[in-house]
Amino acid sequence: MTQTRSRNLVKTVPGLLVSAFFLWYTFRGIHPSEFRALSLVHPVWMLGVLGFTVAGYTLRCVRWTRMLRSTGAHFGPCARVLMTSLAANNIMPLRIGDIMRIFTYASDLGAAPSVIFSTVILEKLLDVFVVGLIFVRTAGADLPLKIRRGADAALIVSSVGLLILMFGAGKLEIPARKLFSALPRNRFIQKAEHWLLLAISTLRQMGVAGNIVLLVQSAAIWFCEGMIFVSAIHLVGLAVDALGPWEAVSFANLSYMLPSSPGAIGPFEWAVKTSLVSHGSTQALSAVFGLAIHAWMLISVTGAGGLIFLIHRIRIHNHTPLLEEIETLPTELP
Known part of the structure; x- marks a missing residue:
């Protein structure tokens, strides 16, 4: 257990250093007084944010819930597990929330960890596709011509x-198995094959109509x-063009x-x-807005997921410390 904690610490520290560097780079040259320049100009837009x-x-x-429909899972347990995992991802390293979703709550959903993992893969694929498109x-x-052409080709x-x-x-499935059988056999290739086949299995069960609904x-x-x-940009009266919020939400989530x-x-x-700067806003206001909107996303999602988690633990009389539960999680994905 001590060795596991040490390995996790080694994996976590570089991420903290990366965050520290980006925070310094983003807010360098911004005077503390400029943090007060952001104010609620049009409070009615608070309804839009919420x-x-x-x-x-x-x-x-x-x-x-739709992805797990074949397992008989219902909206209530799915919503509880998903919001709990999102909250955990926001406050714990190494995507612990996703690991908990796959292993800890598999019995709550009546599904095997491998089935849940296949839906997590599909979820990420869909999100990256839509965010990349935006x-x-x-x-x-705003991109140089060569990069723009490369981005279009990649899209x-x-x-x-x-x-x-x-x-x-x-x-x-059969062509995928033949493709992987022709590749060198190593741990990475085997995991990639396993995960791809899981995603294919989930999509096959969904059917064409179900996949259209997912899109x-x-x-x-x-x-x-x-x-x-x-809504948040209108709330604080930030001066940007119509595309600014959409580039911000896509680039921020790709980050x-x-x-x-x-x-x-x-x-x-x-x-x-x-x-936001590339769409007409100032450096200081854009940086402070980024901090404010991120705080809202973290507090709202983590707060909701954490509250759901605590209510469920009280209801089922679970008194096991959370860190002890996390220590029992597998060290590898299925």
């Missing part, structure tokens, strides 16, 4: 790949996420791919600042 936050995360729960469409004009390739995966899943739900989820930024502290603290603020 409403789209609730709608977006409710849709996430609905989408995940980013390329909103940030393209086309990823779009075709995802569509083939989603709508041709029933015919992909529509994913688009709706990220529309709500973008509208949180739009989660950078290894950093839980919640992507640092890279998130830098991404929001960079996006």
Whole structure:
């Protein structure tokens, strides 16, 4: 157990250093007095921030319930587990929330960990696809021509790949097995094969109609996420063009791919600042806005997920310390 904690610490420290660097880089040269320059100019937009936050995360729960429909899982347990895992991801390192979702709560959902893991893979694929689409469409004009063409090509390739995966899943398993059998056998290749086949299995069970619904739900989820930024920008009266909020929400969420502290603290603020400045806002206000909107996202999601987690533990009379439960989690994904 001590060795596991030591390994986890070694993995966590570099992320904290990355976050510290991005925070310094984002807020360097900004005087503390400028943090007070952000004020509630149009308070009515607070309803938009709150409403789209609730709608977006409710849709996430609905989408995940649909992915697990073949296991007989219902909305209530799925929503509880998903919100708990999102809250844990925001405050704990190494994506502990996703690990808990796959292993700790498998019995609550009546599904095998491997089945849950396949839905987590699919969830990430859909989110990255939609966020990448928004980013390329909103940030393209700010990119050099060669990078813009490369980004467009990558988007086309990823779009075709995802569509083939989603709508041709029933015919992909045998070719995928043949492809991996021709590759060198090592631990990484074996894991990649296992995870891809899990995702294909989930998509095959969903069917074409079900996969179309997942795409529509994913688009709706990220529309709500973008509208949180739009509402917040109107709330504080930030001067940006119409594309600014959408580049900010896409770039900020892509920043989660950078290894950093839980919640992507640092890279998130830098991404929001960079996006808004490129669409007409000032350096100081953009940085402070990035900090404020990130604080809202972390507090609202972590608060809701944490409250749901505590209520459930009290209801089932679970008195085991959370850290002890985490220590019993497997060290590897299925």
